[in-house]
Amino acid sequence: MAAAALVVGSWVGLGKPSYEQGSAWAEKTGSEALARTGAAKALAVKAAPVETADGGADLPSSVTETDSQPDERVALPHETDPASVPAMEPWPSLNPEADLQKAWLLAEGPARKPKSGRRLVTLTFDDGPFLETTPAVLKLLARYKVHATFFAVGQYLEGEDKRSRVTRNLLKRVVDEGHLVGNHTLDHQLLTTISHTRVLEQIDRSAAAIERATGKYPYLFRPPYGQLDDFGRKAAQERHLDLMLWSVEARDMVRDDPQEMFRDLMGQLVYKEGGIVLLHDIRFSSVATLRELLAWLKLHKYDPQKPSRPGYEIVDLPTYLRETQAAPMPYANREELDKARERAHDKSRPPAAPESRRVSRR
Ligand SMILES: [Zn+2]
Known part of the structure; x- marks a missing residue:
C-alpha cells in the first residue's frame, strides 16, 4: 500500500507528478496494485479471472460479480424510463475556448436560486474502465437509477489480447447503460510536461480507442490532474472537446478508508451546495465510498414539495451543464x-x- 501510495502520491491535483511517476503508474496499474489495498480484502471480492474461454465476447461472470451484494437483477435506468437516458450528441459548449479557469468555475455548477434548497450533484469516474471494479460501480448506479460520466484512459482498450477485448466490451456496456464516456488521455500523462507530439498522441489515440469500443467519438475531455497548458488548450479547442473538471473530490487515489472519504465528500457537498464529484472506478475502496455516498444522497434527496429545504438531486452531466448555462455563477x-x-x-x-x-x- 505504501508503494502504491508512493507511485500515485501526487494524484488528483495534489501536486505535479514527475514524468517518471506517471509512467510508473501506467506500468504498475493492475490487480496486483489493487490487491494491496485493505479495502479490497474488506469487501471480500472474489478473485476475478480476466481470461475467458471464448475470447471475451461476453464479460466473464466472475468479473461482473465484483460487488459483494446478492445478485438480484436490477432494472437498468433505460429499461424503466427510456427518457432518463441523456442525449449523447454534443450540446452547446459552455466553454468553446477550452479555458481552464472557466472550466474550474463551470464545474461548480449553476447559481442557486435564493431560498431554493435544490442542490445538483453529478458523478464522474476517472482512470478506468477496470474489469475488477467498474462493474461494481455500474451495479450501484443502476440500483439507484442514476447516470454518471466515465473518463476513460485508452491504454486498457487498445490491445488485441483478451483482457483488452473484455475491457472494450465493458466500456460499451457503460454506454449501453446510459452513461457518458469522456477521454482522459491514453495513459494518464501530465500533458504540460511532455512534447507537443505526445500531447496530441495522448488525446487522439485514446479518442480512437474509446470510439472503437463504444462507436462514439468522446467529446468530453478531462486532462489528468486537471492541468493543461496553452498547447493542450488549443488542441482541445480544435477538436471541439468539452473540457470537464470537477469541484468535489475524495482524493481516493491516495486514501483507502471509505468512511473517511465519504465524510469528506459529504462535507464538501454540504459546503459547496452540490457539485461535480470525482471518484476513480479502479479501486475497491472507491466503490465502497460510492455506496455510502449514494445512500446518503438518497436519504437527503431534494423534495419539490418542500422547495426551501436543502436536498440533493443526482443529475447527468448534460443536465448539470444545461442548468449551469441557464444560471451561471456571477x-x-x-x-x-x-x-x-x-x-x-x-x-x-x-x-x-x-x-x-x-x-x-x-
Ligand atoms: Zn485521472
Whole structure:
C-alpha cells in the first residue's frame, strides 16, 4: 500500500507528478496494485479471472460479480424510463475556448436560486474502465437509477489480447447503460510536461480507442490532474472537446478508508451546495465510498414539495451543464466564488468569541 501510495502520491491535483511517476503508474496499474489495498480484502471480492474461454465476447461472470451484494437483477435506468437516458450528441459548449479557469468555475455548477434548497450533484469516474471494479460501480448506479460520466484512459482498450477485448466490451456496456464516456488521455500523462507530439498522441489515440469500443467519438475531455497548458488548450479547442473538471473530490487515489472519504465528500457537498464529484472506478475502496455516498444522497434527496429545504438531486452531466448555462455563477473565477462562499459562511455562523473565531478562519 505504501508503494502504491508512493507511485500515485501526487494524484488528483495534489501536486505535479514527475514524468517518471506517471509512467510508473501506467506500468504498475493492475490487480496486483489493487490487491494491496485493505479495502479490497474488506469487501471480500472474489478473485476475478480476466481470461475467458471464448475470447471475451461476453464479460466473464466472475468479473461482473465484483460487488459483494446478492445478485438480484436490477432494472437498468433505460429499461424503466427510456427518457432518463441523456442525449449523447454534443450540446452547446459552455466553454468553446477550452479555458481552464472557466472550466474550474463551470464545474461548480449553476447559481442557486435564493431560498431554493435544490442542490445538483453529478458523478464522474476517472482512470478506468477496470474489469475488477467498474462493474461494481455500474451495479450501484443502476440500483439507484442514476447516470454518471466515465473518463476513460485508452491504454486498457487498445490491445488485441483478451483482457483488452473484455475491457472494450465493458466500456460499451457503460454506454449501453446510459452513461457518458469522456477521454482522459491514453495513459494518464501530465500533458504540460511532455512534447507537443505526445500531447496530441495522448488525446487522439485514446479518442480512437474509446470510439472503437463504444462507436462514439468522446467529446468530453478531462486532462489528468486537471492541468493543461496553452498547447493542450488549443488542441482541445480544435477538436471541439468539452473540457470537464470537477469541484468535489475524495482524493481516493491516495486514501483507502471509505468512511473517511465519504465524510469528506459529504462535507464538501454540504459546503459547496452540490457539485461535480470525482471518484476513480479502479479501486475497491472507491466503490465502497460510492455506496455510502449514494445512500446518503438518497436519504437527503431534494423534495419539490418542500422547495426551501436543502436536498440533493443526482443529475447527468448534460443536465448539470444545461442548468449551469441557464444560471451561471456571477464570478470571474473559482477564487472569487471561494471568497464569496467564505463570506456567506462567516455571516451564517453564530457570533463566536474572538479567539475561537480566529482559530476557525482558514
Ligand atoms: Zn485521472
